[in-house]
Amino acid sequence: MTLRIVVVGAGYSGLAAAKLAAKWTDARVTLVNESGRFVERVRLHQLAAGQPLRDLPLADLLDGTGVELVVDRATEIDVVVRIVHTRDARALPYDLLIYALGSRADLDSVPGVAEHAHTVATLDQAARLRDRLAPGQTVAVVGGGLTGVEAAAELAETRPELKVRLVTRGVLGAGLSPRGRRYLRRAFDRLGVEVREDARVAKVRADGAVLAGGEHINADTVVWTAGFEVPGLARAAGFAVDDRGRMVVDRTLRSVSHPEVYGVGDAAAVHRADGQELRMACATGLPVAQQAVRGIADRLAGREPRPLRFRYVNQCISLGRRDGLVQFVRSDDSPRSAVLTGRPAALYKEAIVRSTILLERHPTLPSGI
Template sequence: MAVRIVVLGAGYSGLLAAKLVAKRTGAEVTLVNAGERFVERVRLHQLASGQPMRDLPIADLLAGTRIQLVVDRVTGLDPGRREVRLAVGEPIGYDLLVYALGSRADLGAVPGAAEHAYTVAGNDDAARLRDRLRESRVVAVAGGGLTGLEAATELAETYPELTVRLVTAGEFGGALSDRGRRHLRSTFARLGIEVRDRVRISEVRADGLVLDGGEQVAADTVVWTTGFQVSPVAREAGLAVEDSGRLVVDETLRSVSHPEVYGIGDAAAARRAGGQELRMACATGIPAAVAASKAIADRLAGRTPKPLEFRFFNQCISLGRRDGLIQFVRADDSPVEAVLTGRLAALYKETVVRSTILAARRPGIVAAVA
């Protein structure tokens, strides 16, 4: 009887892992996802600004494989019975499980965020923001990470009549080199984006933000990009997780508490040699999917799997459709002075984004170079 492998989540890491496991083993592979379509999460700020997105049915991306697609929401796990519980369908049994349920916006950290803020963390979320912007005049983007920078510049470029404000607790562009920060400041100035950094948000209201100390930042629309949280499924099932809820995995992406479970993408706390935890990103999730599929294939074949080998190379930031910033970094993700900016950087970022779909369609190409 064939080994049953179930992959939870068809995001960048889950879809790739499912296809590679099916390719490398004789296992019976089932992919479970809450929706029928692949979500290009790295483009959701574009969707929010009103740009059309490609329609990518997951069934089409699985064409020619032996993978069974189940469209349903995962509600829980029973590790003892090795079953996945679903919202609608019957439980699915597994011999090996790949846990790739991703992440969603954390709207619970600040009062009022869940009631009043919009996000770009999911397809429906970005579509709601797009519709809201049609009647907006002032937008406040909360969060100065990569998602916040991309959302603010995309909205300001697409809707020049909007007043766009970015509010962040950290230093504006603090993760960048001096050259990177200079380009970021000049781009925001060119687009007319107002920046408030080193301030903390204490409340989100219908009419904007309230900062610590009581100062108000007026906005009729708030875009929340600060912080992500993972599904509680792993914690509730008794799997070893970090305080954040991310699955604790070893150097081969296998759960430290349940060896029949592998964790990849945002849902798992994968680490580089030396202990550095990989940040939530498509750039880390795809290599983790490749490594986990190799480890699974090796163990099924009686071979000793190799540990994850990963180094950071760059941070790719789109600043609208005609500008970008590629910040080159050391292996530990710390910035060096070298950057790429302008239209060439925008083209670079677009090429990277397109390559993620190439990976989904032709995973063997990614596996060959990873």
């Protein structure tokens, strides 16, 4: 009987994993995803600012691969009989499962976020934010991570009629080198982005954000980028998960509780040999997907899979379309002193983002492992 592999989720990790599984094994591969289109999540801040994005139908990206696409939402995984159930009452049996559901904005950690804030975590959410913005508005971007920094810069550059504020509970560019932090500060000054540091948001209201000390940050629109969570499907299925609900996998990306299941992307807690957990990022998702499917192919061929080897190289930050910051890092993601800035950094970042689509079209190309 032909081996059946079901891949749940068609983000950066899931799409690559499905195509690689079809290429590197003799299995029948089914990819289930709620949308029929691939979303360039790393560009959603551009969409929110009013820039058009490419339309990338999954059917086109899968053409000629033999992967069966099911456009539906996975709602339950029955690990006893090994079936993925969907919203439209489909039952997808599997022998091996690749779990790649990704992450979503955490809207429940602070009161008022779900009711009053906007995000750039999905295509629909970014489009709603775009449609919400109007000339003269004040926009407060909450969260000083890479998503918040890129969103604030993109909005300020593309929509100069807006007043943009960034609210962060730490220091702007906390993970960057001193040179990187100085450049980021200058870029925000040039763009007119007002920065509020060491500010913890305790509540979001229709008229802005309220800090832990009671101070009100006025805003017509609040953009929430301060944290991500994963879907609860893995926990509900009974897979071993960490305290954030991420599937716990070994260094070949196989579930530690269910050996017929592999976890890739944001929804899996993946660790380096030194124990460091990989951060949620496209840059980690693609090579991890390659490694997982290599492991599957090796085991099917009777070979022992190699454990994951991963090292960080840089963090690429867009500061609008004409400026950028590339922070070069050590293998453990800690910053080096070296940075690339300005137009060259913007071009570097754009090349990286474009290369992800090249990798999705041709996932056997090297991607960092």
